[in-house]
Amino acid sequence: MxxxxxxxxxxxxxxxxxxxxxxxxxxxxxxxxxxxxxxxxxxxxxxxxxxxxxxxxxxxxxxxxxxxxxxxxxxxxxxxxxxxxxxxxxxxxxxxxxxxxxxxxGRSRNDQVVTDLRLYLKEEINHILDLLSGLRRRLVRLAEETLEVVAPSYTHLQRAQPIRLAHYFLAYREAFLEDTDRFVNAFRRVDALALGSGAVAGVDFPLDRFFTAQKLGFRSVLRNSMHATGDRGFLLDVLYSCAVCGMHLSRLSEDLILWSSEEFGFVELPDRLCTGSSIMPQKKNPDVLELIRGKAGRLYGNLLSLLTVLKGLPMAYNRDLQEDKEPLFDSLDTLKGCLKGASLVLEGLKVREDKLRAAAGGFTLATDLANYLVGKGVPFREAHRIVGSLVAKLVEEGRSLQDVTLEDLRTFSPLFQEDVLKLLDPLVVADRRQTYGGTSKERVKEQIELAKREEGL
CATH class of the missing domain: 1.10.275.10 (Fumarase/aspartase (N-terminal domain))
Incomplete structure (x- = not known):
């Protein structure tokens, strides 16, 4: 032909x-x-x-x-x-x-393809923003439903301090809100017209590019024809946004995979979103969450792939740039699937309050015992040592902080009084975190109400 x-x-x-x-x-x-x-x-x-x-x-x-x-x-x-x-x-x-x-x-395929990509991305980003909105709204609803549920928080995957479970769900809502901001910023850079730049040097016909931009709904017109046809930074913005959002989805998936295991038992995943084993009849596998976790690597790879393509290109258009589309298309398709999967899992998630409360107590209360002594005038480092010694002794005896008596505590410091025993309730301890952004009921309720206003709920 x-x-x-x-x-x-x-x-x-x-x-x-x-x-x-x-x-x-x-x-x-x-x-x-x-x-x-x-x-x-x-x-x-x-x-x-x-x-x-x-x-x-x-x-x-x-x-x-x-x-x-x-x-x-x-x-x-x-x-x-x-x-x-x-x-x-x-x-x-x-x-x-x-x-x-x-x-x-008056046009080249060089400015034509960039214009197509930018039109396509404006629509795709809006679709992703809709999916992110749905996910954030579900997290806010979960926070409302679990305001009275106490849970352990983790650092280094070791139990840290008790929190209200709503605080945990709002933490992920904040992460996805930041992802939303990234896509909004990416949209702003995408929303510029390349058409009329020609192959590299502009066009020798009296084309009104601002008229074209108005017709196509672009906010601005790219100012340099070489940059317009030879740069793909706007695609990197999108791929980076996909990769970071995929990372947050992967971390959420990892939590729920662990929490749904028999070892934790904090949540139950909906049967309709799990699969079984071809050989072990008892299995209920969190395949959707595992695939979301695995697909994050794909999103990283697509970003690195295009970065590598671009790193050695002379100005302006080179045929190497044809390699921009497959990673871009794959990342957008992958992320949309992951966002939908995560939303479906959260919609069907069942929280096991008894398991969470049992795990929220014990040694997660140690910091507040130390802070109690600080309130009596003990320097924090000395208070930390005293309570650390108490914990070590209890571990040796196979006991928990919730098993101790006032006499046990006074063995380590005579400053412990009857009022310290209230600190053996994880909800009381959680509610002591009154600083802005903390996990107390008052602060979490404030954040839920703020989130509801922001999400239009």
Missing amino acids: EKAWEGRFREPTEEFVEEFTQSVSFDKRLALYDIQQSLAHVETLQKAGILSQQEAESIKGALLKVKEKITKGEFSFRRELEDVHMNIEKALIEELGPMGGKVHT
Whole structure:
């Protein structure tokens, strides 16, 4: 088949080259965005006097016919035409004859593909923001439902201090709120027009790029044609946002995997989101959460892949940039699936309050015993040593802090009085964390109400 660029060449293209260089097998997902920007480009060409009104109307009509075929799944993408852009242009020429070729006046595939990607990403980012919103709202609801549930917190995967379980769910809500901000910032950088930059140096036709930007709904116009066609920093912003969000989803998944095990028993996962074993009848495997945890590595890999592609490229466009799409498409698809999976798991999550309360007591109360002594005038380091010695003794005897009596405590310091015994209740201890951002009931209720307002609940 005749190539758009073959006038320069004296040999036919090797079949291997056609197969090796084609991108239509994956960039065809940009087809509707390519038509969207082509429709705007035609109007810009007409405004510049390059196309007559009749020509513009004919080309737009043909573009809409192609769009209809694509939407219905009736359009045949051909690999020998290299990419989505040439497939659509070829369809126009077949429909209109030579007039169809006028659609490419004043543009290059270099600025065309960046425009397609930016249009595509604006829609995809909005979809991800919707999924993040749903996940955050579910975490707020869980926080409301578990305000009165006490749980152990962990550092180094060792029990640390008692918290209200709502505080834990709000912690992840904060993480996903930051992820939301990252995607919003990425959207801002994506939301700029590249079309009209040409291949590298701009366009020698009087095209009104600001008119084109208005037609396509872009907030701004990229100011430098070389940067517009040769840079993919905006894709890195998106891939980085995907990777960080994937990390947070992975950490949440890891917690719930551990907490749903028999060893912890803090939560129960919904049967409909778990699988069994082909050999062990008793198994209930958290496969959705494990895959979310595993797919985080994919999101990291896609970011590193594009960073590596870009690191040695001379300014401006190079064919290496064709390698930007597959990692981008994969990360967006992967993250959307992970966000949906996490939301479904949280919707069906059952909390086992008795297990959590039992685990929240014991040695997690030690810091407050030390702080009690500080309140009696003991330097914190000395108080830390006293309570540490108490804990060591109890461990040797196979006892817990919740087993101790006032006499036991006074063996280590005569400053312990009857009022210290109230510190053996994990909810009392949790409620002593009154600083802003702490886990006391008052502070957590404040954060729940703030989160509800922010989420429109």
